[in-house]
Amino acid sequence: MRNRENEKKFTDILYVLVGSIILAIAITSILKPNGMITGGITGFSLVIEKALGVNYTIIYYIMSLGVLLLTRMTMGRAEAGKIVVFSVFFPMILILFSRFEMNITQNDLFLASVYYGIMAGGATGLILKGGFSSGGTDTIAKIINRKLFRFMSISLIIAALDMGVIFVAAFVFNTRIAMYGLLTQIVAMKAIDIVLFGFSSKVVKLEIISEKEAEIEAFILGTIRRGISKYNVVGGYTSLNRVKLITLCSPRESILIRDFIAITDTKAFVSVLPVNTVWGEGVGFDRLSDD
Numbered sequence: 001m002r003n004r005e006n007e008k009k010f011t012d013i014l015y016v017l018v019g020s021i022i023l024a025i026a027i028t029s030i031l032k033p034n035g036m037i038t039g040g041i042t043g044f045s046l047v048i049e050k051a052l053g054v055n056y057t058i059i060y061y062i063m064s065l066g067v068l069l070l071t072r073m074t075m076g077r078a079e080a081g082k083i084v085v086f087s088v089f090f091p092m093i094l095i096l097f098s099r100f101e102m103n104i105t106q107n108d109l110f111l112a113s114v115y116y117g118i119m120a121g122g123a124t125g126l127i128l129k130g131g132f133s134s135g136g137t138d139t140i141a142k143i144i145n146r147k148l149f150r151f152m153s154i155s156l157i158i159a160a161l162d163m164g165v166i167f168v169a170a171f172v173f174n175t176r177i178a179m180y181g182l183l184t185q186i187v188a189m190k191a192i193d194i195v196l197f198g199f200s201s202k203v204v205k206l207e208i209i210s211e212k213e214a215e216i217e218a219f220i221l222g223t224i225r226r227g228i229s230k231y232n233v234v235g236g237y238t239s240l241n242r243v244k245l246i247t248l249c250s251p252r253e254s255i256l257i258r259d260f261i262a263i264t265d266t267k268a269f270v271s272v273l274p275v276n277t278v279w280g281e282g283v284g285f286d287r288l289s290d291d
Contacts, residue, residue: 013085015130019123020090026119027094029102032056034112037169037181038120038188039162040136041067047165050172057098061091067139074143076263083139086127113180117187124188125195128255137161138256145223158252193251203275204254208245209233210261210268217245219260224253248278 027042037043041063049056064087072080105112141157162185170178193202210216213230220226229246249257254272261268 012130015126016085016089019126019130020086020093021097021123022119022126023090023123024093024097026116026123028097028100029104030112030116030119032098033101033103034105034107034109035173035177036109036112036116036184037166037173037177038116038184039165039181042120042136043162043165043169043181047169047172057091057095060094064088064091067136070143071139075146109176109180110183113183114187117184118191120184121188121191122195125192128192129196142256142259189252196251196255202250203248203278204251205273205275206245206247206249206254206257207271207273208247208261208268209242209270210245210265211242212265212268213243213245215264216257216261216268219264220245220247220249220257223260224249224257226253248275 030036031038031042032046037046041060045056045059045063048054048059068080068083068087071083105115137158141161144157163182166178166181166185169181208216217228217230220228224247226247226249231244231246233242233244234240235242247257258270261270
């Protein structure tokens with residue numbers, strides 16, 4: 001059992017290492033040399049550099065540590081622990097790779113948007129797959145949701161933050177660069193989903209068994225804004241009665257649910273199943289009738 005846990009930790013760290021290297025290469029050899037923009041802390045750092053002339057790697061490092069400290073103060077040690085590795089580790093890699101001058105796409109903005117989206121999204125997917133958090137807009141959105149806007153879903157706050165950065169970039173850079181930034185965001189989001197869940201699924205089904213089902217149910221209903229079905233089940237090994245929660249959501253929302261469960265009940269059992277198509281009322285579902 002201990003060997004299996006050590007192998008899991010090694011694999012998770014490897015995911016973060018590979019993801020960090022890929023993301024650093026994408027930023028330093030595609031995003032930055034082509035004068036492009038993206039959402040999140042990366043995009044905001046580039047906007048500050050353009051406006052004030054301060055090196056974006058310094059801004060990124062300061063903001064990452066700021067998010068880490070803010071998370072520790074507002075959401076506790078457990079949540080901060082998930083981003084401490086990336087918040088400290090990645091800026092160092094970014095500073096290292098920024099010393100090399102490369103431009104893979106040779107100023108072709110369309111190719112740069114697509115390839116950066118693929119590489120950055122894939123890298124973020126690897127980091128999430130390792131059970132860590134990037135400490136970017138996802139984390140900031142959780143803090144805003146918990147402390148300010150409980151009525152807004154985390155996914156909506158994330159989209160608003162990313163779009164806000166790109167909107168500001170339209171004034172600091174230009175409208176054309178901002179439009180390519182939107183394309184980059186779309187490609188990156190799809191790349192994250194593919195790394196985490198494969199090519200086939202745009203909806204996933206979560207089956208959750210936990211002693212804290214009431215708290216998890218409240219989070220899914222109130223914060224993620226997804227419906228839930230509940231079933232009474234009996235454990236074959238323990239013979240204990242439990243409530244199984246079942247919900248359908250997007251892959252990105254499933255990561256937010258996983259993060260909440262990881263804090264709420266570390267002994268919870270969660271199975272994730274890809275779903276090709278869902279018919280019925282709901283966000284991202286196919287309606288049974290066009291009437």
